[in-house]
Amino acid sequence: MLSPLQLLFPATSARERCEQIRETFRGLRKQIPLLYAVALTNLVGMHVSTDGAEFVWISPITWLSALLVWRMIYWLFLQADRDDLSAILRELYRLIFFTVVLCAGFAIWAQSLITRYPDQTEIILLYGTLAALGAAYGLASFPRAAILPLLILGIPVAGRLLFMDGAANRGLGVSLCLVLMLFMRLLYTHNEALAALVGNKFALKREHDRAVRAERAARERADRDVLTGLANRALLLSEIENRLTIGSAVREGSVLAISDLDGFKPANDAFGHAAGDAILREFGDRLVEAFGSEAVVARIGGDEFALFWPDGLSAEAIANRGDRIIDLASRPISWEGKKLRVGVSCGVTQAGPRTHSQSEFLRQADSALYKAKEAGKGAWRLYDSTLLELDWRRSELERLLLGREFKHELAMVYQPIVCCDSSRIHFLEALARWKSADFGDISPPEFIRTAERLGMISQLNEWLLERALESAGAWDHEVGLSFNLSAAQIGREGAADRLLEVVRNSDVSPSRVQFEVTETAFLAEISIPRREIEILQNAGCRIALDDFGAGHASISCLLELAFDVVKFDGCLIRNIERCSRSRGIVLSLIELCHAANTPCVAEHVETIEQFELLRAMGCDFAQGYHFGQPQPDGQVVHTRRAFLE
Ligand code: C2E
Ligand code: CA
Ligand code: CA
Secondary structure, rough: OOHHHHHHHOOHHHHHHHHHHHHHHHHHHHHHHHHHHHHHHHHHHHHHHOOOOOOOOOOOHHHHHHHHHHHHHHOOOOOOOOHHHHHHHHHHHHHHHHHHHHHHHHHHHHHHHHHHHHHHHHHHHHHHHHHHHHHHHHHHOOOHHHHHHHHHHHHHHHHHHOOHHHHHHHHHHHHHHHHHHHHHHHHHHHHHHHHHHHHHHHHHHHHHHHHHHHHHHHHHHHHEEOOOOOHHHHHHHHHEEEOEOOOOOOOOOOEEEEEEEEEEHHHHHOOOOHHHHHEEEEEEEHHHHHOOOOOOEEOOOOOOOEEOOOOOOHHHHHHHHHHHHHHHHHHHHHEEEEEEOOOOOOOOEEEEOOOOHHHHHHHHHHHHHHHHHHOOOOOOOOOOHHHHHHHHHHHHHHHHOOHHHHHHHHEEEEEEEEOOOOEEEEEEEEEEEEEEEOOEEEEEEEHHHHHHHHHOHHHHHHHHHHHHHHHHEEEEEOOOHHHHEHHHHHHHOOHHHHHHHHHHHHOOHHHHHHEEEEEEHHHOOOOOHHHHHHHHHHHHOOEEEEEOOOOOOHHHHHHOOOOEEEEHHHHHHHHOOOOOOHHHHHHHHHHHHOEEEEEOOEEOOOOHHHHHHHHHOOOOOEOOOOOOOOEHHHHHHHHHHHHHH
């Protein structure tokens, strides 16, 4: 059963119906006063042409006219926007009611006039017709209501004409019937058009809403870290940019902290990714709980989190936040009945007059983090003038390395690796030296790291190898060249082929070349360095595991890969003549290597006592200041002869 509302406004949904009602009201508002004016004119016209000047206060005409004038004024002042749907509906129902009352009143009164003034019948009917058509036209925006004047007033008038004497009257009656039909048809189409208009408007709005929702969801996805729900790097950067940058500089006082979980990788490796995810989520939650109300909390990398305080912090507050971040990570994380433990290192920076860009801002925090890690993890460090100085030097070095001049300042020095039994030189290790015009001597670790950061280490090292091979070409054929490879270099596919090409272009056979690699080359990814190393070994080159004992993974490296020689880090040798524990450790390491059929080299042998001890323990080779400082080529050859004699 259709409700009156459904009957008046046929729509597919309630929302569409509401829109139809509003649309109808909008359409009607302006023309309703005019409609009442038309009705009033016809009423008065009919009165003048019948009762004429005779005016009686209490008569149907006065009542009807008063009603019309009141409705006209009412609608004239009803121009304000009406959002209240029930108020609109009330108006529309009232409109229907008055339309029925007025049309019926008009019809009854016209009938009474015709009875009293039969000779004026045509005029009365003409006014009736005009009133019916005028009212229907005025209500055209509300088709279901517009039909009422036609039914209540139009049809009786047409019927009356049809049954009157005279062909002219009947002709008029037929014509009026046709006009009424035409009008009804028009109203029907209008109704359809209104429904379609609202329907289309709705479809458009739905599409628009869907597009807006999709865009918002896409933006959310692009801005959020999926695992933790925190802001991601992109959002953090835009937050810094939107809220802080003035011109290109970051507003002074704001604070950025970057923290990196310590021990995350071992926990992830030991307990699996689900445990790793739980750690990241829990730490993220703890950060939000502690600082979410004052800072933007973001996950900006694997186990890297960032906190950004746009409004700045006092020195005391910074210290407090730093301590709390460390404390938050130190509490154990429960996962499947286990207690997982990680730690965090954190770098903090406060934007100052020299924070020229957001990338500079991030770099400062990164730099402080790096220093915190270097100082032994589980601590936070504030970016200060010392670090600023270091950063300045770092960027200056980068500038020099990217230029062409620095290669003229590079040189190679060579340090002998001596056989403990025969005291003969077995290999000469090539070590790079950079004497910069601007900075003086720059240590190899410093410029090698800078070259790694710039992604130019392979290029640089291949060039150094070329020079070392040039020197080695002139050496005794029993002396090989030992050359250091950077971890970043050997971790790249194709590294071995390029190195072999350099070797083959020289006068030195691959069997005289030894490449030294450290365990850091295998920490992140082992399959590529393993393959590259095998290619070098298959070509006849030897591979030495350098700095054995200085890191954490040395023994696992020995298990994973077949090295031709192992070099004990200088830190193991330092105390052997004084400390029996050191001696015990070195002795067992020598035995370990021998058990793996791998000869070993002791580095940093500085005294005859150290050398004698190592020889007695069965160490195969030794290297260090005791045999000579690293020296330029000519002098090295001289030293070598001294040993051979
Ligand atoms: P490393 O391969 O462990 O080289 C041994 C370092 O110990 C050298 O430092 C050497 O000068 C120093 N040394 C030698 N004997 C003694 C000693 O008796 N006592 C002490 N205290 N030190 C001694 P250097 O030349 O400063 O090189 C440092 C590191 O830089 C090297 O460590 C190596 O990893 C890297 N490096 C040097 N040259 C190159 C190169 O051409 N390419 C690459 N990729 N890395 C290089
Ligand atoms: Ca080395
Ligand atoms: Ca070494």
